[in-house]
Amino acid sequence: MAEQRPPTLDAVAARAGVSRSVASRALNGAPNVSRDKREAVRRAVRELGYVPDTRARALATRRSGTASLVISGEDPSIFADPFFAQVIVGLSAALEEGDLHLMLCLAASERGRRRVEELLRSRGTDGVMPMAVREGDPLLPVFAKAEVPVVFGGLPAGSSPRWYVDVDNAGGGRQATEHLLARGRRRVAMISGPADTEVARARERGHREALALAGREPLAPERGDFTEAGGAAAMSRLLERLPDVDGVFAANDNMAAGALRALHAAGRDVPGDVSLVGFDDLDTARTCEPALTTVHQPVRALGRETARMLLTLLGGGEATPLILPTSLVVRSTS
Amino acid sequence: MAEQRPPTLDAVAARAGVSRSVASRALNGAPNVSRDKREAVRRAVRELGYVPDTRARALATRRSGTASLVISGEDPSIFADPFFAQVIVGLSAALEEGDLHLMLCLAASERGRRRVEELLRSRGTDGVMPMAVREGDPLLPVFAKAEVPVVFGGLPAGSSPRWYVDVDNAGGGRQATEHLLARGRRRVAMISGPADTEVARARERGHREALALAGREPLAPERGDFTEAGGAAAMSRLLERLPDVDGVFAANDNMAAGALRALHAAGRDVPGDVSLVGFDDLDTARTCEPALTTVHQPVRALGRETARMLLTLLGGGEATPLILPTSLVVRSTS
């Protein structure tokens, strides 16, 4: 019993009574095919239930039909941030337009990183979208050497790639801080993220800008790791160092939620004693108690635009970095 | 200026002074290669910076080197559930062992579903892992016809596939409910999920079993959509219908968090007036206030074992469904 192989293009051509060339052209909508042959091929395809073999096509066209989202970093749990889920939803929707499939590479270990490198060098993917890359990431040189387009989702700290999509982190940080000042807060501090992330740096920069504009000296920030627990710990340290703090800007919602918990644990009322602003506007912001004032960033759009830029490049088009706007959403913590 | 093509296996063979066959065998660790030729090939590979072309290999071996995670369902935001992120982390780690790459298919639209079907029929992936499939999902027949192994992550409601990995949802539901009864709760109700998910059904089943064992009649459950907001709404309805409810089992942590919020809004003390138990043991459970008593399920393991089962099948091995245990984690809401 020979293994049943699916029909090939040859079978289709034979059935339609044309050559393989014509069948191929008919399938790909090439111009030089007469009306009736095109129809004959179409019919044969239907009758045989033919579906072109992706792999063969990939070899012949030198295109794999996939784009890869690469998430680097030692700790795979950063991926658990709901932020990524939203980005992926946007990404996926946009790639669908371009009929590309999404490959997801969680490059946590040395081995994982080697696999990403191999994927690129083995022509296994048509384009790469690295996300949340930190300064000094060992994959950075790999991306630089890649022969396929690389569009960064979020500017990596300390480098300026040719193509990236980002949100206006500095602007958001400014908005958040200005809001705290406008609420009459005098001792405004920040819970920032790891110093090797551009996200943390840019939000800090905006924070300092707003303070400078108001003629204030910035207070040294505490740092968390963008997790709820990290935010809570940072808030505790902050309270110890600056017991009279009355305004806090946390660099993301997770950490803001943690800060909120720590503030409650310390007996502070929010927003009575302390005003709190987050960043992201994910679900948590809406559902924590009290609901979090935060900087909205268009997360799905970030994914969508990153993918679109990649599609443009793959289509031979030009592209330049894109910065998406943020906006303040005032809720109950300020 | 001809486009610079990467070196091929032929180039490696030529440089090493062997035939392409020997080079191929040397590369793939086949046995019949002499020590020195193997070494010569290895050296040539290094000198040329050769990396085998994935696509060519895929065509020749009839293997694409990828496995696909398919998440079906109209609403792409179900993907935002941190549950999936953890599953993916497990999945990804296991696939890495088998040197497979992960493709992620968010099949939300009709078009997305067609693409998944095409992906399968075009031999674009070596195996499929559908997750969170609901009863009557239009992709179910596609999976059934697939020529590659399909391992379900979580049993789809209303069907019994040959291969799947799931957690003991019924057992977890029983544990949760028994715990509420053991805490002396007399009016124990459930906030369940959509009736077309096996997860909701099984957790309900366990819930009813526990009540039956205790000689109690089950109360009709409220249903949410597994989101925080859905849980809050369900809790409000429950309070209206059964003002004297004193024990609630929510089918997941998101909904439990929402229920908690609704209970607070209604002026109920948790666990004073009402005991609350969730399911999942995700981050939220640890960080909400008060910390949530919940049923722990091994989410990463679910991903890991699903991928492993697929790897086993791809390796020609046998496999049977696998059920992972759950355990109760008592915190402060009960």
Next chain:
DNA sequence: ACTCTGCGTGGAAGCGCTCCCATATGGAAC
């Protein structure tokens, strides 16, 4: 009549790899 277009067509050469199979090689066994 002639060439000049231009479209349709199919033959055939890849794309870069794997793997079957026929052949070569060196001993060990007789």
Next chain:
DNA sequence: GTTCCATATGGGAGCGCTTCCACGCAGAGT
């Protein structure tokens, strides 16, 4: 010295597709 086996080797035929190119054959232009 022959026979036989185990191990190494390279030729070559695929894998299923795209695409270049040469060719035939209309109808339009001179």
